[in-house]
Amino acid sequence: MPQQFWLFKSEPDVFSLRDLQTSPKKTTCWDGVRNYQARNLLRDKMRIGDGVLYYHSRIEPMTVAGTATIVHAGYPDPSQFNAKHKYFDADSPPDAPRWYAVDLRYASTFATPVTRDALRQVPTLEDMMLLRRGSRLSVQPVTASQWRTICALGNKRP
DNA sequence: GCCAACGTTGGC
DNA sequence: GCCAACGTTGGC
Numbered sequence: 001m002p003q004q005f006w007l008f009k010s011e012p013d014v015f016s017l018r019d020l021q022t023s024p025k026k027t028t029c030w031d032g033v034r035n036y037q038a039r040n041l042l043r044d045k046m047r048i049g050d051g052v053l054y055y056h057s058r059i060e061p062m063t064v065a066g067t068a069t070i071v072h073a074g075y076p077d078p079s080q081f082n083a084k085h086k087y088f089d090a091d092s093p094p095d096a097p098r099w100y101a102v103d104l105r106y107a108s109t110f111a112t113p114v115t116r117d118a119l120r121q122v123p124t125l126e127d128m129m130l131l132r133r134g135s136r137l138s139v140q141p142v143t144a145s146q147w148r149t150i151c152a153l154g155n156k157r158p
Numbered sequence: 159g160c161c162a163a164c165g166t167t168g169g170c
Numbered sequence: 171g172c173c174a175a176c177g178t179t180g181g182c
Contacts, residue, residue: 035165036165037165133162133163134162134163134164135163135164136163136164136165
């Protein structure tokens with residue numbers, strides 16, 4: 001199975017790339033995804049070693065801030081069973097969990113964060129899911145070519 | 159802060 | 171099974 005690539009959105013006020021970098025083992029459980037399309041990707045498609053573009057949303061400027069790596073493939077999201085947790089889902093049967101998570105480890109911070117505007121200016125990126133109008137999927141696939149293009153932009157010296 | 163786009167819910 | 175109402179996401 002060849003390596004695959006993804007883009008994860010996060011509001012940096014909630015959990016930034018820096019927060020990931022300073023987490024224990026630079027790793028976190030990516031929980032709280034409550035959308036079926038995203039769930040299917042987490043549960044069925046993501047594999048250890050896949051590359052992740054870490055995107056900061058709802059901030060000025062919005063950027064791809066760096067990269068991370070999938071270090072644990074999809075497993076039932078523990079927060080759905082915790083009644084005290086804000087992501088608790090009373091309707092999720094423990095023997096057939098509704099929601100899934102992966103573990104993400106920090107990999108790199110771009111020398112030059114790649115702004116949304118910069119992405120829009122690259123003709124070969126015009127098909128990116130992120131740039132499509134109304135696209136709200138919080139974890140989404142990225143092609144190898146998109147991955148290479150964005151990493152090249154990000155790793156340029158400022 | 160606004161609101162368009164989207165996903166989910168629930169009445170019928 | 172349709173679809174209006176509602177809640178949320180996230181760019182602007």
